[in-house]
Amino acid sequence: MTAKRPYHHGNLKPVLLRAAIRLIAEVGPAAFTMREVARRAGISHNAPYRHLQDKDALLAAVATEGFERLAKALSKPIMETHTAASATEARGVAEERPALRRFKASGLAYVRFALRSPEHLLVMFDWPLPLNRYPDLEAAAARAFSILVGLVQEAQREGSLPEGDAIVLARIAWSLVHGVAKLAIGKRLALESEAELMNSTTRALDILYVGMARWR
Amino acid sequence: MTAKRPYHHGNLKPVLLRAAIRLIAEVGPAAFTMREVARRAGISHNAPYRHLQDKDALLAAVATEGFERLAKALSKPIMETHTAASATEARGVAEERPALRRFKASGLAYVRFALRSPEHLLVMFDWPLPLNRYPDLEAAAARAFSILVGLVQEAQREGSLPEGDAIVLARIAWSLVHGVAKLAIGKRLALESEAELMNSTTRALDILYVGMARWR
DNA sequence: ACCTGAACACCGTTCAAGT
DNA sequence: ACCTGAACACCGTTCAAGT
Numbered sequence: 001m002t003a004k005r006p007y008h009h010g011n012l013k014p015v016l017l018r019a020a021i022r023l024i025a026e027v028g029p030a031a032f033t034m035r036e037v038a039r040r041a042g043i044s045h046n047a048p049y050r051h052l053q054d055k056d057a058l059l060a061a062v063a064t065e066g067f068e069r070l071a072k073a074l075s076k077p078i079m080e081t082h083t084a085a086s087a088t089e090a091r092g093v094a095e096e097r098p099a100l101r102r103f104k105a106s107g108l109a110y111v112r113f114a115l116r117s118p119e120h121l122l123v124m125f126d127w128p129l130p131l132n133r134y135p136d137l138e139a140a141a142a143r144a145f146s147i148l149v150g151l152v153q154e155a156q157r158e159g160s161l162p163e164g165d166a167i168v169l170a171r172i173a174w175s176l177v178h179g180v181a182k183l184a185i186g187k188r189l190a191l192e193s194e195a196e197l198m199n200s201t202t203r204a205l206d207i208l209y210v211g212m213a214r215w216r
Numbered sequence: 217m218t219a220k221r222p223y224h225h226g227n228l229k230p231v232l233l234r235a236a237i238r239l240i241a242e243v244g245p246a247a248f249t250m251r252e253v254a255r256r257a258g259i260s261h262n263a264p265y266r267h268l269q270d271k272d273a274l275l276a277a278v279a280t281e282g283f284e285r286l287a288k289a290l291s292k293p294i295m296e297t298h299t300a301a302s303a304t305e306a307r308g309v310a311e312e313r314p315a316l317r318r319f320k321a322s323g324l325a326y327v328r329f330a331l332r333s334p335e336h337l338l339v340m341f342d343w344p345l346p347l348n349r350y351p352d353l354e355a356a357a358a359r360a361f362s363i364l365v366g367l368v369q370e371a372q373r374e375g376s377l378p379e380g381d382a383i384v385l386a387r388i389a390w391s392l393v394h395g396v397a398k399l400a401i402g403k404r405l406a407l408e409s410e411a412e413l414m415n416s417t418t419r420a421l422d423i424l425y426v427g428m429a430r431w432r
Numbered sequence: 433a434c435c436t437g438a439a440c441a442c443c444g445t446t447c448a449a450g451t
Numbered sequence: 452a453c454c455t456g457a458a459c460a461c462c463g464t465t466c467a468a469g470t
Contacts, residue, residue, distance in 0.1 A: 034462080047434080122342070183341075203431075
């Protein structure tokens with residue numbers, strides 16, 4: 001226990017990232033401290049400053065990683081049972097074309113990502129990081145959003161969504177799933193299980209799609 | 217400047233609340249400290265503990281006040297120019313009945329509240345307060361949500377929204393406006409002015425309404 | 433190159449002592 | 452009753468000194 005700590009050599013940064021995420025998950029970002037991160041990484045309290053400018057830089061790295069994972073989750077929208085239970089499907093209406101399915105699935109993927117990585121979402125959106133000081137973070141966030149815009153455009157080409165500014169439609173969809181995700185994480189939706197939340201999200205996305213398709 | 221501080225007598229709590237909100241608005245909840253609140257209130261750093269159990273209790277009071285103000289904002293949805301520009305209106309379709317107007321207006325009011333009091337919204341939704349330990353807060357939050365549910369029910373009685381669980385519809389609407397509000401506060405929507413945001417929100421609410429009305 | 437321990441100016445919270 | 456100053460165990464960050 002009083003064993004002398006060996007020097008930690010090699011890439012400390014990923015180790016710090018993992019420790020940071022686990023710590024935020026446990027105590028929340030408010031109680032999150034650099035010294036505790038260092039303790040968990042088994043290094044002295046100021047070693048992180050060799051690799052990161054400061055606490056914000058560590059959180060910016062967490063946020064950047066979060067946007068990269070989100071982008072991956074959004075672009076791999078594998079259809080699941082929840083989506084199969086989608087209303088138009090249930091009625092046997094064969095109008096749900098592939099791009100529209102992917103668009104809706106990405107919405108579900110957003111919420112699922114948020115549930116699995118609430119600590120990431122929190123740092124990504126609710127930690128007041130000066131975005132312009134972290135270009136990597138800004139770029140990762142832009143990439144994630146552009147995937148959603150691309151899905152809207154595909155659905156437009158397919159004829160599932162109306163012509164018009166894809167960015168506007170993407171922002172509305174993003175707002176909906178972001179709201180669902182944030183409220184769900186904060187336990188404000190009074191939904192029991194993840195399955196129930198996914199069903200509810202599917203319904204919300206169906207409503208949004210119907211509204212987008214008919215609205216003029 | 218070295219003048220001896222007179223004792224502060226009377227109700228310190230409201231003074232602390234005002235100071236707390238101003239401080240959070242300036243530095244964010246992460247950098248928010250009890251000692252600085254006390255400094256701004258012109259009292260010694262530990263005086264607040266005579267009135268509040270701890271830092272969380274002060275933030276819980278801020279959140280409670282926020283929900284009370286939100287409830288007020290939602291129940292006084294005065295129609296404004298943005299809503300008047302709503303699509304159905306623009307086309308002269310006279311189908312927008314009063315309860316539906318109030319429902320949409322409350323959505324706009326939610327976003328407007330968020331823009332005017334971002335610090336309240338942040339504490340209300342993103343500070344990990346153990347809700348069950350602050351019954352006043354929990355009750356205020358429930359009251360605010362119930363107003364939205366009531367608006368949905370009125371719109372259902374009026375025939376503007378389909379029959380069915382009002383709570384489910386209210387949750388979906390809440391998610392949308394909450395997402396818009398959070399993303400707007402975080403400057404993630406790339407919208408220039410408040411007017412632009414209100415127009416965009418109006419469009420989103422129109423889409424949601426159309427989707428709700430037609431979805432089955 | 434990378435890490436450490438001591439140091440500084442902070443925090444949240446408590447408590448005996450003052451008015 | 453209400454407030455204060457000193458105290459304790461923390462934090463973020465820096466820096467000279469070690470391997």
